[in-house]
Structures are given as structure tokens and as C-alpha cells.
Amino acid sequence: MGEYKLDTVLSAVADPTRRAILDRLLVSDARVTEIASAFPISLNSTSKHIKVLERAELVRRDVRGRDHVLSLRAEGLGDAVAWMQRYREFWEERLAALEAFVLEAEPEADIDADAGSDASTDGIAR
Template structure:
């Protein structure tokens, strides 16, 4: 994985590490929303909401289009596919390790039973 992709993953994981930003993404998964509409859903200022949105935009998770004076945000879930692929690699790794541990435990149990030969 190149440095470019590593930086993308760093920004993505940093963006989704905050509960407010995850809530913004969850809201945008339902439908597009105006910035002011999103801001009213959280107990933080419009300025704070805008900072969260900029972080999501930098990670490529949110796109913005300007319609007159309104800024309308949309979810772009595509960057999450790369993160899911990264996590899937480690899921396969741990599944293999856990399967080997299970085999070891089952073999150990069968040799520890009374009357078994070692």
C-alpha cells in the first residue's frame, strides 16, 4: 500500500474517530442536507459543525454543492470501501489464527482425556 493510500486511510480513520462526525455521516446516509440543517441537529455551534464537515470533506466522505446561498452536503461512502478492504485483510489474518488456536485446543482436550495415549 503506497504512502498516498496510507494518507487517505489516515484521514478517513481520523474523520470517523469522532462521534459527531459519525452521526453526520449517518444523517447524510438518509439524504442530502443543508449545513444549517445538520448544525441544528447537534448541541454545538454552526462553526463547530462546519469544522467537523471540513474534516469529513478532506477525507472525501462528504461532498458539497452550493445552491444560491445554501450549501448542500452529500455522503460519498466510496472511501470507506478502501478501509473495509484494509480491515478485511486483518479479519482473514485473525480468523486464521483463531482457527489454528481452536484446532490446538481441541487436540489438547482430546489428548488430555482419561484413557487417551499421549
């Protein structure tokens, strides 16, 4: 399947400069030079970053004369989020554990005995 798309999107977004560019475009569309001026790197570097974002289909380019106007096109992030959502229960374990802790501290609450510590030790295929 088209998993390489996820590769492209995620590696594009893994760079802090490129994330900052997206953040900038969240405010409004902008030309290449406008974006470049917001960063300590050269115009050329910025241009390359934008190219990466374009290939990841996270940015759209509208050429108007000599200006290239960039805008957000973040569908790919939706796919990335969709992939991550499958792990949601795991990052929410922390919240569940905290909740369990609070419940335990509260003498009135009932405690689900095997909730926390067993699942991770079992199920190791040998």
C-alpha cells in the same frame, strides 16, 4: 503509496460527531444548518466537522446559492474496510473458538486438537 488517505479517512471517522453527520447524510442530503441543528454543538463547530469530512472525501458539497447541500461520498470507507478485511480471520477466531467449544461439548463431534492454543505461542522471532 497513498496511505495518508487512510489516515485522513480513519481519523475523520474516529470522531462520534462526524460519524453522526455521516449517519444523517445516509438518510438524505442536507444543508449545513440542518445538520448543525441536530447536534448540541455550535454551527461553527459543525461547519468545521464538515470540512474535515470533505477533506477526507467522505462528503460532497453542492453550493446552491447561499445554501450548501451536502451529500455522501463514501468511497473512502471502502478502502478502509478493505484494509480491515485483512484482519478478518482474527476477529472471526472468536466465532471459530465458540464453534469449537460447542463441538467439544457435543460428544459426537471430532475435535481438531491443535486448533486453538498453539498458534499464538509459537513463531516468536527471537
